[in-house]
Amino acid sequence: MATFQLAGLPSMQVSNQTAGGLGLPVAPQYAESPNTGVMLAQGIGSIYDNLQAREKKQSEADFMKSFGQAYAVNDRDAMKQLAAAHPEQIERLQKGMGFIDQDRNQMIGQAAMDLRLAAKSGDQSLMSSLQKNAPILNQMGLSPEEAFLSFKQDPKQFDQITDLIGMHALGPEKYFDIQDKIEGRDIDRNKLAETERSNRASESLTQRGQNISAQNAALDREIKRAELASKSLDRQAQKETDDLRRQELEQKIEANKQKLNEAKEKKNQTQTQAKLALDNGVQQLDRLAQEAKAIRDNPSLWRTTGVPCRFYNFPGSAADDIDAQLESLRSQTGFAVLQAMRDASKTGGALGNVSNFEVQQLQANLGNISGKQSTEAMRKNLNKIINYAEGVKKRVSDAFKRNYPDFKPVETTEINNVDSSNISDDELLNKYLPR
Secondary structure, three states: OOOOOOOOOOOOOOOOOOOOOOOOOOOOOOOOOOOHHHHHHHHHHHHHHHHHHHHHHHHHHHHHHHHHHHHHOOOHHHHHHHHHHOHHHHHHHHHHOOOOOHHHHHHHHHHHHHHHHHHHOOHHHHHHHHHHOHHHHHHOOOOHHHHHHHHHHOHHHHHHHHHHHHHHHHOHHHHHHHHHHHHHHHHHHHHHHHHHHHHHHHHHHHHHHHHHHHHHHHHHHHHHHHHHHHHHHHHHHHHOOOHHHHHHHHHHHHHHHHHHHHHHHHHHHHHHHHHHHHHHHHHHHHHHHHHHHHHHOOOOHHHHOOOOHHHHOOOOOHHHHHHHHHHHHHHHHHHHHHHHHHHHHHHOOOOOOHHHHHHHHHHHHHHOOOOOOOHHHHHHHHHHHHHHHHHHHHHHHHHHHHHOOOOOOOOOOOOOOOOOOOOOHHHHHHHHOOO
8 A cells, every 4th residue: 555655755753863883084194105195185185075975965864854843843844944944955965865956846845735734624614725736646646545554554644744845845934824715815814704503593582582671571560560459459358338348349359469470470480590501601611711711721732742742651641641631621511501501591591502513512612632733723723712601601691681681589479669649550451561
């Protein structure tokens, strides 16, 4: 089976460059002869040539060592600076890899970069990119199927090789600049999609809020009507002289009080459930943001991403600890947030239908976290989760305030004092409860 590798592709492993074989050559001994001056000049020239060859070899080894170290920690600036300071080394590597034509170099570099970015998006995206770049792969002795199999067998090595091919075809500075521009366009598209999603969520939230406000208004009218009816019945009972009629009024008063308490209890229960759901959701969102920030700001994060994780991630290491935190973020914490939001949606309270959008967005953000990413991509996705948590907290808190502007537990025994001494029963009902 063909391997996704180019002849002459340098290794990025940091090797011992101080082993034997670097000693100065021994100057030859010359016998006395009439041409001593000529022979001495030739000997000095040979020594000089050998020294130059040794220095060139050492310079090449030093460059590869420095470049490999910079690549291992994903230090783009260092790789760009090395390439700018040693253009002859990049040219040497290009010739060694068969990159001798500028147009061909451009095509190979673009193809490598396209494959590298497509691999981040999953199997389907990578297969499309492999088919698109099949002519370039064929020139390298590979089929799209073989390249895809290489990716499935070792994704990290696939990423490393595509990076190295792209960098040596285009040069590190141009390679990373183009890659950043492409990723920047992806970010802009993601921002647009997020804006559209947020607008849809806001529209749904507004509609849901209008429904809740209408329900609250209906409950308020029901409570107010029962309170006024109670006062009216009390006055009638006080004025009634017929015992039988007074008993009937007292029964109506008792039934009305029960109706009033039930309406107040219903309103109180609805508000309290919504507030509890809101508080629980906010608490879980805070936890989500805090854990994402802790991972994002961990100085050892680079050890768990890209190529470095192959060397630094072992049991008990800092990288292993971060992996455990990432798994917790994806599973336990993420699940707790999703469950809290679903529970809040069931209450019809602060979240309502907006949860359908928010749940989908959170699932997408959590699914984007992968050790195959670069450190920068990992931090970007962690920032998305942090911003998501803060944004949802604000949206649902604002929604609760709109739906329950005067939230407080309603006392079921409380009766509003209404001065109705000079107003008839019908006038009182018509004034406060127009039908």
